[in-house]
Amino acid sequence: MRLRGLMQARTGGLLALALVIAVLPLALPNNFYYQVAVLVGLNAIVCVGLNLLIGYAGQISLGHAGFFGLGAYASAVLTAKFGWPAPLALVAGATGVALLAFVLARPILRLKGHYLAMATLGMGIIISIVINQEIPLTGGPDGMPVPGFALFGLRLTGDRTWYWIVGGLLLLSVWLSLNLIESPVGRAFRALHGSEVAAETVGIDTARFKVLAFVVSAVFAAVAGSAFAHFAGFVTPVEAQFLRSIEFVTMVVFGGMASVFGAVVGAAVLTALPQILTAFHDYEMIALGVVLIGTMILMPRGMLPSLAALTRRWMR
Amino acid sequence: MSMLSVDRLRKEFGGVQAVVEVSFAIEAGRIHSIIGPNGAGKTTLFNLVNGLYAPSGGRVSFLGCDVTGLRPYELAARGMARTFQNLQVFFNMSALENVMVGCHLKSDTRLLPSMLGWPSIARGDRATRARAVELLHEVGLDAWVDADAAAMPYGALKRLEIARALAAEPKLLLLDEPAAGLNPTETREIDRLIQRVAAAGVTVLLVEHDMRLVMDVSDRIIVLNFGRKLAEGTAQEVRRNPEVIAAYLGTAAAQGAGSRHA
Numbered sequence: 131m132r133l134r135g136l137m138q139a140r141t142g143g144l145l146a147l148a149l150v151i152a153v154l155p156l157a158l159p160n161n162f163y164y165q166v167a168v169l170v171g172l173n174a175i176v177c178v179g180l181n182l183l184i185g186y187a188g189q190i191s192l193g194h195a196g197f198f199g200l201g202a203y204a205s206a207v208l209t210a211k212f213g214w215p216a217p218l219a220l221v222a223g224a225t226g227v228a229l230l231a232f233v234l235a236r237p238i239l240r241l242k243g244h245y246l247a248m249a250t251l252g253m254g255i256i257i258s259i260v261i262n263q264e265i266p267l268t269g270g271p272d273g274m275p276v277p278g279f280a281l282f283g284l285r286l287t288g289d290r291t292w293y294w295i296v297g298g299l300l301l302l303s304v305w306l307s308l309n310l311i312e313s314p315v316g317r318a319f320r321a322l323h324g325s326e327v328a329a330e331t332v333g334i335d336t337a338r339f340k341v342l343a344f345v346v347s348a349v350f351a352a353v354a355g356s357a358f359a360h361f362a363g364f365v366t367p368v369e370a371q372f373l374r375s376i377e378f379v380t381m382v383v384f385g386g387m388a389s390v391f392g393a394v395v396g397a398a399v400l401t402a403l404p405q406i407l408t409a410f411h412d413y414e415m416i417a418l419g420v421v422l423i424g425t426m427i428l429m430p431r432g433m434l435p436s437l438a439a440l441t442r443r444w445m446r
Numbered sequence: 447m448s449m450l451s452v453d454r455l456r457k458e459f460g461g462v463q464a465v466v467e468v469s470f471a472i473e474a475g476r477i478h479s480i481i482g483p484n485g486a487g488k489t490t491l492f493n494l495v496n497g498l499y500a501p502s503g504g505r506v507s508f509l510g511c512d513v514t515g516l517r518p519y520e521l522a523a524r525g526m527a528r529t530f531q532n533l534q535v536f537f538n539m540s541a542l543e544n545v546m547v548g549c550h551l552k553s554d555t556r557l558l559p560s561m562l563g564w565p566s567i568a569r570g571d572r573a574t575r576a577r578a579v580e581l582l583h584e585v586g587l588d589a590w591v592d593a594d595a596a597a598m599p600y601g602a603l604k605r606l607e608i609a610r611a612l613a614a615e616p617k618l619l620l621l622d623e624p625a626a627g628l629n630p631t632e633t634r635e636i637d638r639l640i641q642r643v644a645a646a647g648v649t650v651l652l653v654e655h656d657m658r659l660v661m662d663v664s665d666r667i668i669v670l671n672f673g674r675k676l677a678e679g680t681a682q683e684v685r686r687n688p689e690v691i692a693a694y695l696g697t698a699a700a701q702g703a704g705s706r707h708a
C-alpha cells in the first residue's frame with residue numbers, strides 16, 4: 131500500500147513538475163522572467179543533488195558552490211581557450227569534478243557535524259581562491275566570456291531555448307534522484323543518516339556511501355554550472371563563492387530536507403523572490419539568515435513536507 | 447572449527463578496564479549466553495566482537511578466520527549480525543524499510559542502474575520487500591509493517607531490531623539484552639523467538655539480565671565480572687558455582703533455581 135502511494139507520489143510529482151515547466155511560459159511576460167526561470171531551474175538541479183547528500187545521507191556541505199564554479203569554469207575555459215566542443219567540455223568538467231570530489235570525500239567525510247561543515251567550507255573557499263588567482267586561464271576576479279553551446283551544429287541561444295533545455299535537465303535530475311532514493315543505494319543513504327552504527331552493523335560500508343552521495347551531488351552541481359556558463363555567456367568567481375554555497379544549503383533546508391520536490395520548491399522560491407522583489411536585493415544576506423532561522427523554528431522539516439502534513443490533516 | 451573464538455581480548459577506556467583478558471569459544475548451532483552485573487563489560491565485549499571497537503589487545507576469530515580489526519560491515523558480510531541494548535533503529539524510516547536495510551548485503555547497489563531505474567533494481571526491491579514483510583511476521587510485528595519506526599513502542603522496536611538482524615541471514619546473531627524493559631509476556635515471546643531462531647540453524651550469543659530467560663534458553667553460559675571471565679558452563683554448573691553466586695546471582699536466584707529443579 132505504502133509502495134503504491136510512493137509510486138503515485140513519484141509519478142504524480144514528476145508529471146506535476148513537467149506540467150509546471152510546460153505551462154509556465156504562458157505566465158512569463160518577457161525575457162527577464164525567462165532568465166529568472168532558467169536560474170531557478172539551475173539552482174534546483176544543484177539542490178536536488180545536494181539534497182541527496184544533506185537531506186538523505188545526512189552529511190552537510192558548505193562548499194558545493196565550488197563544484198558549481200568548477201563546472202562553469204571547466205566549460206568556459208575548455209571551450210573559450212582550447213576550442214573544445216561544448217558537450218565534451220561539460221562531460222570533462224563533470225568527470226573532473228567527480229574525480230576531485232572522490233579524492234576529497236574520504237578524508238573530509240570522516241569528520242562529523244561542525245568539523246565536516248568547516249572542512250567543506252574550506253574546500254569551497256580554496257576552489258574559489260584558485261579560480262580568482264588563475265588569471266591567465268580564468269580571467270581572475272573580472273571573469274571571462276563563454277562561447278554559446280553548440281550541439282550537432284545547432285547553436286543554443288536565447289532565453290526561451292535555454293528555458294526548455296534547463297527544464298529538461300531539471301526533469302532528468304529529479305527522475306535520476308528519485309530512482310536513486312527508491313533503490314537500495316538510497317535506503318543506505320537514509321540508513322547512515324538514521325544511525326551510522328546500525329548501518330555498519332547491517333553491512334553498509336558507511337564511508338563508501340558517504341563518498342558516493344558526495345560525488346553524485348558534486349556532479350549535479352558541476353553540470354548545472356556548465357549549463358549556467360553557456361546560458362549566461364559570462365562567468366565570474368562569484369559563482370563559486372561561499373555565499374552561493376550558503377544559498378544552496380538554505381534552499382534545501384527551506385524546501386524540505388529528504389524531499390526531492392522540496393528542493394525544487396526551495397530553489398524556486400528563494401531564487402525567484404529576490405529577483406522579482408528587487409528592493410530585497412541589498413539585504414540578501416540578512417534575508418537568507420531570516421529564512422534559515424524562520425524555517426528551523428517554524429517548519430523544521432522544510433516547507434514542502436510541512437505543507438504536505440498540513441494538507442493531509444485538512445483532508446481528514 | 448568454532449563459530450567464534452576470542453583470545454585474551456582486552457579493552458581499556460582511559461583508566462577503565464572494561465574487558466580484561468577474556469577468552470572463550472562458542473560452537474555452531476547453540477544458544478550461548480553472557481551474564482554479569484551491570485558494567486561487567488558485556489556490551490563492550492559485543493562491540494569488540496562485532497568490530498565497533500578496536501581491541502586494546504587480543505584476537506577475535508570468526509568461522510576460522512582472524513577478524514581482529516575488521517569493520518562491522520565486513521563482519522556482517524561474513525555472517526555476523528547483532529542488536530543493541532540501547533536501540534539503534536533507523537528512526538527516519540518505516541518498520542518495513544528498517545528491515546529492508548537489513549537486506550542490504552543481498553541488494554544490488556550499483557550506482558548507474560539504480561539512478562537509471564533499471565527494472566532489475568525494482569524487481570530486486572520487490573523481493574526484498576516481500577522478505578521484509580515475512581520477517582516482520584516472524585517476529586510478530588504484522589501490525590506495524592507500514593508504521594514509522596519513530597511511532598513504535600519500545601517492545602516493538604526491540605523485535606524490529608531482531609527482524610533487521612535476521613534479514614542479513616546471519617550465521618551468528620549477537621543479542622544485547624533483547625528483553626530489557628519488556629514485561630513478562632513480551633519476555634516470553636522473545637524467549638520463544640530466540641529458540642525458533644536457533645532451531646533454524648542460527649548460532650545465538652545472548653547478553654541478558656533476565657535470569658529466567660537465560661537459564662531457560664541457554665546451552666552454555668559465560669559469566670563476566672569486572673571485565674573478567676568468572677565462569678563458564680551449562681546453566682546448572684554456573685548456578686552452583688560459588689564464585690558466581692557470590693558475585694552475581696545472590697541467594698535469591700540460587701533458591702529460585704533450586705525450587706524449579708526440585
Ligand SMILES: Nc1ncnc2c1ncn2[C@@H]1O[C@H](COP(=O)(O)OP(=O)(O)O)[C@@H](O)[C@H]1O
Binds near residue numbers: 463464489
Ligand atoms: N565508550 C565507552 N567509553 C568509556 N567507558 C566505557 C565505554 N563503554 C563502556 N565503558 C565502561 O566500561 C565498563 C563496561 O561497560 P559495559 O560493557 O557497557 O557493561 P555491561 O554491558 O556489562 O553493563 C563500564 O565501566 C563502562 O562505564
Ligand SMILES: [Mg+2]
Binds near residue numbers: 488489
Ligand atoms: Mg550492556
